């Protein structure tokens with residue numbers, strides 16, 4: 452049968468219940484993949500998975516909160532590829548982003564000009580550790596992210612990937628007080644976005660780590676120093692320094708999505724290295740963000 456890890460249930464993330472945490476931690480580490488290669492599933496057509504392909508993707512997401520698929524659809528710009536793949540993995544509600552195309556699936560490529568060019572995903576610059584949509588309010592939390600590669604860059608454009616549950620374990624093992632500080636409802640504040648003197652989005656305070664209604668861990672984080680205000684007390688600052696240290700010292704999975712490949716994840720921590728396009732290879736990634744986690748249901 453499957454190697455399903457039981458849903459962690461909130462108790463695993465309760466600092467008062469060390470036994471529940473230790474049991475969940477042991478199972479998590481026992482099943483965790485040793486390499487990125489273990490996460491890769493060959494699929495014939497992401498738009499119409501076979502039952503075995505679907506099971507393989509779900510199983511990897513249960514173990515590592517992410518899976519990589521490799522398909523023969525290199526260079527095919529059909530947006531139905533990410534959309535239909537998502538639907539088969541329980542991903543229905545796309546987070547609408549005012550820069551996304553109307554259908555909620557963002558084509559990430561270097562923008563020549565216009566609004567998109569001001570935002571780092573639409574440049575060829577590197578992006579530090581973060582989870583997607585960390586600035587979203589709780590009711591629009593980004594719980595899953597799907598990236599589909601239509602075309603790669605000439606050079607670069609790799610991703611480091613770290614399961615946020617592993618980051619939690621590394622941090623809690625160092626000192627549970629770090630977790631307490633980062634679960635505080637005012638640990639991080641996203642300042643209001645003001646345009647032309649009008650408040651487009653009010654300031655939002657929230658935790659780094661939280662536990663959703665299903666008992667799953669959610670993480671909001673960015674290593675960028677701009678557009679974020681961290682609580683200034685010692686506990687938060689110490690916890691953040693420990694997290695930065697862990698992210699620098701951990702050996703995350705690093706890989707590059709090649710054309711036809713994609714990443715399905717429960718919004719794990721990730722980076723992007725800088726890249727260079729050429730006439731032959733102009734990077735194009737479709738990104739879809741969802742309000743629910745990958746699920747078999």
Ligand SMILES: [Fe+2]
Nearest residue numbers: 581582583721
């Ligand atoms: Fe991202």
